[in-house]
Amino acid sequence: MKKLFVLMTFMLSFNVAAVIDVYDFENAEQEALFRTLTAELRCPKCQNNNLADSNASLAKDMRTKTYHMVVEGKTEDQIVTYWIDRFGNFVLYKPPVTLGTAILWVGPGLFVLFGGLIIVRNSRRKVSVTADDRDEALSSAEKARLAKILKDSEK
Template identity: 50%
Template sequence: MRPVKCVLLMVSSWLIFSAFAQAAIDVYDFKTKHQEEQFKELTSTLRCPKCQNNTIGDSNSEIAQDLRQKVYEMTREGQSSEEIVQYMTDRYGNFVTYDPPFTLATAVLWFGPLLVVILGFTIMVMNSRKKTLSDQPQRQWDSEKEARLQDLLKDRQNGGKR
């Protein structure tokens, strides 16, 4: 290949790849530094409903992109972080936040496993007590058993001779 063709190929490849890289980066303009900080905080604290363990800032899913755009618009309109989070929880439920409020629905999630462990432990203890009581037959110590024990002890003292 000639050097000119090689240079043209490299430049065109560079332009094509840089266009793809530019398309992947979202650029947001804000009126104030406070709005930019609020946007960064919200995109790092709101959870993506599709990805579940990624923030909307980390996720590339379509819904995360839509949520980032909505957060950007609401931030530019001057709404507070609380108003934006309230809007998101009204629309997507408490799941969209990493720190959901304590409600009856979340109480089941918090106390359910603890109750299962306590219930399981209680059942295990009750079953083990029941088995130990039922495994041992009711035997009475009588004079015949006492005489036999005494004979065995005498045999042992005599070295096993009768």
């Protein structure tokens, strides 16, 4: 039983041995830029991980390309623009405020606000009907018929 447990543990431990990307930089500024970029850029496949945290092959390719651009001496803005041109603003964890993103953030609030205004307006529009208003709305023939129905129901 103990041998089976050791064998199972050994077999399952292969999943834990993941490949770690190792990059050599010329100076600390390049490494800091690379770390910043891989933390700020989103993996298009995973959608909830940044490039540094993602294990997807696309993220690995993006990390490698980012590394090459950093080593070539490109600035942060040039690298970010490169990725935005390929994947759109979605690749950024903090996308710029545009009409599309403003609608996403403001839209639900406006929907709730306008819905509340419609509910308030409709609830105030309903006027309670008094007994006098109901009597005036009935003709004399209707009043007589109503009186007869009420007498019949009392019997």
